Amino acid sequence: MTTLLPDEYEISADSARIDNALVHQWLSQDAYWARDRSREKQDRAIAGSLNFGVYERASGAQVGYARVVTDHADFAWLCDVYISPQVRGKGIGTALVTAVRDHLAPYNLRRVLLATADAHAIYAKIGFAPLEAPERWMTLGSQ
Template sequence: MDTTAPAGYEITTDPARLDRALVHRWLSQDAYWARGRSREKQDLAIDGSLNFAVHEAASGAQVGYARVVTDLATFAWLCDVYIDPSARGRGLGTALAAAVRDHLAPYGLRRILLATADAHGVYAKAGFAPLAHPERWMALGEQ
């Protein structure tokens, strides 16, 4: 499935177009939430998830990635969203979040969650908002 992206880019869920080595390098070396993640762990995460890749249309080079953990019935968690530094500032992060939203819309999920330390504005443009009742949520594990 290809979805709408800014001019000159394409967003796809085609697993054959996903550069796993590049995704691992981005996340394990540059993403504060995944720094040090092993390639084996990253591949397991990819295999158990719905994956989105952003590619330059002309060259086919992958410049972005997002992963969704979901049951496709009631819940989804958007995570590991990453845009290569060379492609930032072009609306690709917002387009990627919107592509995830639009891809999941037909399933009628009750909730799509994400966590971010610094990109609230990017996700707000795609319709995400702070939790209405954060006091109801709990976590087990690293916080």
């Protein structure tokens, strides 16, 4: 599946382009999974992850973010996917996650996981599916 990003936007995996302060603002104030996350913790998460940003071509302003925690061999965790409310509904989030999936494809990872409370249908369009045997999975920490 190829999802077209509107022409006025671009996706980059260049971590140097990430606006850490903006990403922290988005996630700590608006994302149910990261609300109240400290800036220091967010900066550590960004530093230890493969980061993707979505940018307006004309201004360079960041309008989206996603990060992946991976060993580049067997496993990846897709998290902190966020699209600015001002540009939602244009397919940017779907294009971002598709770009992440395609970026990871050459690694031939055994598994890419994510967690979502409300976007199952969006991720399903990109190829994600519920765990086949959730009873095999365990977690350490908060749910």
